[in-house]
Amino acid sequence: MSVDGEAVEPGWEVDPDDEWGVAVIATVGRQLKLRREAVGMRAADFGDAVGYGEDLVYKIEGGKRIPRQEYLDKADEVLEAGGLIAATWEDVKKVRYPKKVRELGKLEAKAVEIGLYECNIIAGLLQTPEHARAVISAAQPPCSPDDVERMVTARLARQSVFERDPAPSIHFVLEEAPLRRQVGGTMMWRQQLERLLEVGRLHNVTLQVMPTNTDAHPGLDGRIELLKFPDGTAVGRSDGAFNGRPTTDPKQLRVIELQYGTIRAQALPPRESQAFIEQLLGET
Template structure:
């Protein structure tokens, strides 16, 4: 297809710059509905038909209607191109930040918000290396073997969301971050030897940060208080806290002081049983030497 004598590539549905909107995410629905409305109003104000706009954008007309109706989340580059095509002077491109946030799942956004406000975070993982500690390669390797298989779009969205949460390491003032990892999660060569080695090296680098503590729970520990599964405890400046565990309170987040004390007791006992940060570092270095 061509416009003004120039060839224009029209991408297919599989190349669409967006995903469907989660209708249970009220804030996300409101943002994407507003963005779609603004795109349509701008297009109509310059007298451009949807078909012509689709050609200029290089996407199918059906996609244009989906985005304008608030049924599809556009990628940032879509907004940038639309801003250029419609001569919006940056008004459409300026919506990229809110749209980027909506691309993350609602649960991940809520978790990232909690982590961003916490002054103390305690995390115990017994199945995989915790998401905050994972390298991008490690994340992709985990998502690639998920069943049923994720689409490429879903994988990119989950990786981007998980990477965005890592800003918790760069906050100032820095929160106290404590991690306890089961030894088996560190020995599993997720993604192959090189990805695994880079993951271990990443853990050693994070462990150098003054506000980060990484401990390893030895596999041969006989009396283990972590058999109930994952534990998360986040504490905030106002003295409040929220916690969650796979093996307590049906896995739901809790804020009741009595329930939080149960999680804090379990986490405290797990930390006491685990190797010290210095011993844990030595073990990770040993694993690297053996790989």
């Protein structure tokens, strides 16, 4: 498989629990099959024409696999569909990522304020493609290479939040320990630290580091996330409160805001945090 995961596999596996995704991909698959049969082309011949195996052609036509844009473009050309098949990418791209990631991405895309504390990893919104791939590949039981690429692509897609206009206010607090973990080797680790410095310099982003040599704080139980929206509503989640479930209840949100505010106050200020990361880079 290529580094970006696009060259070999024609698509991702469909999440059976994603009802909307299943329906969209099943419809696209039927359209592909009907068009192929209408021109009298066998699945094996069609697979040869688009550059993929017969088994994978059947999976896509059967709604078991999410086709990539490249596959749909080739299919449109081979079947002389005049752009009708290629146009289905507009529907497919809306469901190509796992349901949970889509829901999180939708919330982040609407938020005017995003606050995130991570204790064990570098936040997904801050990860380089190489770092994300290394972290996701380390899961046990291991994910298939195809699933790894799907999750990496989904994670990177969420980073479009940095390009929004008007820009949301985004705040990160990261623990020192994950910053020191050389995931993927020294070069990959250095690239990840440089990415943190780059994002930390954005006018709408504040990045703080929580030193390991510090007193106990409310984030020791795990991740905390807080998103606020233009209409004044908010949603928050804390691993150490309310069973770790997302909440919109005002009383519970006040608790999460207190936790996050305490963490922010205890972490290094942004300028010192930038200097801390630069010092880590200088140690190699």
